[in-house]
Amino acid sequence: MKEKKVVIDVEGLTKCFGAFKAVDNISFEVFQGEIFGFLGANGAGKTTAMRMLCGLSLPTSGKARVAGFDIYKQSEQVKRNIGYMSQKFSLYEDLTVMENIRLFGGIYGLSHKQIKEKSSELIETLDLIEVSKKLVAALPLGWKQKLAFSIAILHKPQIVFLDEPTGGVDPITRRQFWKLIYKATSESITVFVTTHYMDEAEYCDRISMMVDGRIKALDSPQNLKMHFSASSMDDVFLRLARKAQRQAE
Amino acid sequence: MIENDKTPWDINCRCVSKRYGSVQALSSVSFSVRKGELFGLIGPDGAGKTTLFRILSTLMLADEGSAEVNGLHVVKDYVEIRKRIGYMPGRFSLYQDLSVEENLNFFAALFATTVEENYDLIRDIYVQIEPFRKRRAGKLSGGMKQKLALCCALIHRPVVLLLDEPTTGVDVVSRREFWDMLKRLKEQNISILVSTPYMDEARLCDRIALMQSGRILSVETPQHIIEKYSDKLYALRTADMARLICDVQQMDCVESCFAFGEYLHLTFSDDDQAACLVLLDYLKKKGHQDVVCHPIVPSIEDCFIKLMR
Numbered sequence: 001m002k003e004k005k006v007v008i009d010v011e012g013l014t015k016c017f018g019a020f021k022a023v024d025n026i027s028f029e030v031f032q033g034e035i036f037g038f039l040g041a042n043g044a045g046k047t048t049a050m051r052m053l054c055g056l057s058l059p060t061s062g063k064a065r066v067a068g069f070d071i072y073k074q075s076e077q078v079k080r081n082i083g084y085m086s087q088k089f090s091l092y093e094d095l096t097v098m099e100n101i102r103l104f105g106g107i108y109g110l111s112h113k114q115i116k117e118k119s120s121e122l123i124e125t126l127d128l129i130e131v132s133k134k135l136v137a138a139l140p141l142g143w144k145q146k147l148a149f150s151i152a153i154l155h156k157p158q159i160v161f162l163d164e165p166t167g168g169v170d171p172i173t174r175r176q177f178w179k180l181i182y183k184a185t186s187e188s189i190t191v192f193v194t195t196h197y198m199d200e201a202e203y204c205d206r207i208s209m210m211v212d213g214r215i216k217a218l219d220s221p222q223n224l225k226m227h228f229s230a231s232s233m234d235d236v237f238l239r240l241a242r243k244a245q246r247q248a249e
Numbered sequence: 250m251i252e253n254d255k256t257p258w259d260i261n262c263r264c265v266s267k268r269y270g271s272v273q274a275l276s277s278v279s280f281s282v283r284k285g286e287l288f289g290l291i292g293p294d295g296a297g298k299t300t301l302f303r304i305l306s307t308l309m310l311a312d313e314g315s316a317e318v319n320g321l322h323v324v325k326d327y328v329e330i331r332k333r334i335g336y337m338p339g340r341f342s343l344y345q346d347l348s349v350e351e352n353l354n355f356f357a358a359l360f361a362t363t364v365e366e367n368y369d370l371i372r373d374i375y376v377q378i379e380p381f382r383k384r385r386a387g388k389l390s391g392g393m394k395q396k397l398a399l400c401c402a403l404i405h406r407p408v409v410l411l412l413d414e415p416t417t418g419v420d421v422v423s424r425r426e427f428w429d430m431l432k433r434l435k436e437q438n439i440s441i442l443v444s445t446p447y448m449d450e451a452r453l454c455d456r457i458a459l460m461q462s463g464r465i466l467s468v469e470t471p472q473h474i475i476e477k478y479s480d481k482l483y484a485l486r487t488a489d490m491a492r493l494i495c496d497v498q499q500m501d502c503v504e505s506c507f508a509f510g511e512y513l514h515l516t517f518s519d520d521d522q523a524a525c526l527v528l529l530d531y532l533k534k535k536g537h538q539d540v541v542c543h544p545i546v547p548s549i550e551d552c553f554i555k556l557m558r
Contacts (some may be wrong), residue, residue: 172554
């Protein structure tokens with residue numbers, strides 16, 4: 001089998017807030033072009049772990065390399081080689097569609113020429129021609145999320161982190177969103193995603209399940225179901241997360 | 250004024266419309282919730298669910314139409330309605346820098362009652378957050394916040410509960426627990442109107458309204474909505490799902506095709522048995538392996554997608 005390129009390499013990563021271990025000695029690898037589902041109950045430590053991997057927060061101990069860079073010493077290079085999209089905030093609502101693309105293109109260091117090419121390509125593929133001069137606030141949520149994702153990968157990052165990208169999105173748009181994810185992976189972009197929709201967990205190549213700050217299981221959806229003799233990912237999640245001790249953050 | 254106890258309904262909406270500038274948030278929405286019913290508003294963001302809650306909780310005026318809650322008119326009788334409803338808004342609305350127990354006491358005091366007086370109603374839920382009663386509300390996890398918010402909405406013994414997306418962003422385990430709590434509240438004869446974007450929660454309601462872009466697509470029991478699904482639905486999977494969806498969409502005989510977890514759900518344009526054979530033959534030629542295809546009973550999400558199209 002072809003040697004798979006590791007784009008996220010985590011070893012013994014830990015983050016404490018005072019006496020509280022939010023992330024407790026986690027280790028895993030994510031491979032290039034893979035869709036990696038990062039699941040866990042509320043308060044399990046997902047957001048804390050993700051913030052460390054994005055170079056936004058320093059670990060208490062442990063090692064991690066993201067896109068080939070050390071998250072302690074090279075956090076700026078990490079940020080330049082990843083994309084990030086959250087459900088709560090990803091675009092400026094009071095800028096137009098075009099202005100958002102130009103702003104983020106500039107932040108990611110693209111040239112004027114590149115921004116021009118990218119924006120017309122993006123507006124066409126997302127079918128946003130008629131609304132390109134409208135404020136983002138006026139777009140339906142599903143469109144915003146598709147646009148936010150496309151902007152998060154504007155600079156062709158090695159990895160894109162998606163924090164609950166489809167929460168509240170209608171069922172048809174939710175599926176169109178996953179098509180965009182598949183398209184990105186076909187261009188070798190690695191996708192690191194959290195979701196509360198268990199059907200979406202099935203679309204991931206591999207899933208990790210965090211419980212009380214630790215990774216309790218990590219495998220393909222099919223193997224996880226087999227291992228826990230569960231009929232769905234919903235069942236797998238319930239079995240693992242019901243054992244959680246931690247109730248509040 | 251309508252006599253409160255003679256109507257079988259606790260919520261009555263008649264042709265309610267609301268517009269924000271150029272956005273039609275609600276278009277002539279009508280539905281009723283029976284006394285003691287657990288009624289779900291199911292739909293994505295932008296469906297108009299929150300606007301409807303604001304109108305029913307007397308926080309906003311409808312442009313057109315009328316609404317009654319517990320037999321009282323939302324405009325004329327707004328003061329009385331506010332005493333009788335428990336409203337949990339979609340965004341966490343408790344005081345973040347008050348502790349769990351301070352929040353609860355505060356809401357009890359607002360309604361001129363005490364936590365002790367109504368403790369029996371919230372006991373089941375409160376015991377789960379009691380270990381953290383000294384903790385500030387802002388420091389609780391998502392699931393815990395929702396439990397506290399529900400306690401605060403219940404503390405004055407409301408007749409009608411209005412819960413706007415109480416489970417959004419909450420993990421699967423906490424969601425299940427939350428719905429178990431709603432079931433127990435229903436047994437206390439509290440009427441509950443609850444909204445959710447998670448279609449799988451629809452089957453936990455007595456009746457549901459499927460909503461999209463300010464309109465109600467259907468009001469039924471979950472069972473009836475499923476029975477009314479007129480097409481024959483098939484589940485299909487092969488070893489290579491990413492390629493499968495592209496191949497299936499090429500086929501003329503396939504009417505609709507959507508990913509549902511580990512399967513594709515699809516319907517055929519006509520004579521489904523013949524079409525199914527044609528499809529299987531085509532997939533074989535395309536080199537798909539481990540093909541599994543069988544008819545299935547649709548889920549609420551299948552029904553919603555069909556109504557949207």
